[in-house]
Amino acid sequence: xxxxxxxxxxxILFGKNLKRIRDSKSLIFRQLATRCNIDYSDxxxxxxxxxxxQLSSLLELSKGLNVHPKELFSFEVEFDYDME
Numbered sequence: 001x002x003x004x005x006x007x008x009x010x011x012i013l014f015g016k017n018l019k020r021i022r023d024s025k026s027l028i029f030r031q032l033a034t035r036c037n038i039d040y041s042d043x044x045x046x047x048x049x050x051x052x053x054q055l056s057s058l059l060e061l062s063k064g065l066n067v068h069p070k071e072l073f074s075f076e077v078e079f080d081y082d083m084e
Contacts, residue, residue, distance in 0.1 A: 007052075008049065009077075010077060011046075011049040011050075011051075011052060012048075012049030013049075013075050013076075013077060014046075014049070014072065014073070014075070015046055015047040015048055015049040016047070016049075016075070017072060017073070017074060017075045018043075018046060018047050018061065018072060019047040021065050021067060021071065021072070022043075022047075022065065025065060025066075027065075029041075029043050029044055032061075032064050032065065033064075035063070035064035035065075036060040036061055036063055036064025036065075037060055037064075038057060038060055038061065038064075043061075046061075058072060
């Protein structure tokens with residue numbers, strides 16, 4: 001698997017987990033956007049794996065969802081550890 005494919009898959013998995021947490025709290029995009037000062041359209045792009053985020057955005061999302069930042073990474077990831 002190429003490095004770019006791994007990165008894209010990671011963003012998709014992260015986004016799915018973000019959506020799962022947001023849904024579990026019964027929040028729509030605009031409600032979460034208001035809580036974390038991130039545009040609702042950007043949240044949608046993050047959930048679809050189309051946007052890479054900075055650590056500051058990660059912190060804002062966790063505060064807006066009222067979860068520890070590590071919960072945003074609570075999903076299974078498979079990496080190709082072949083470093084040849």
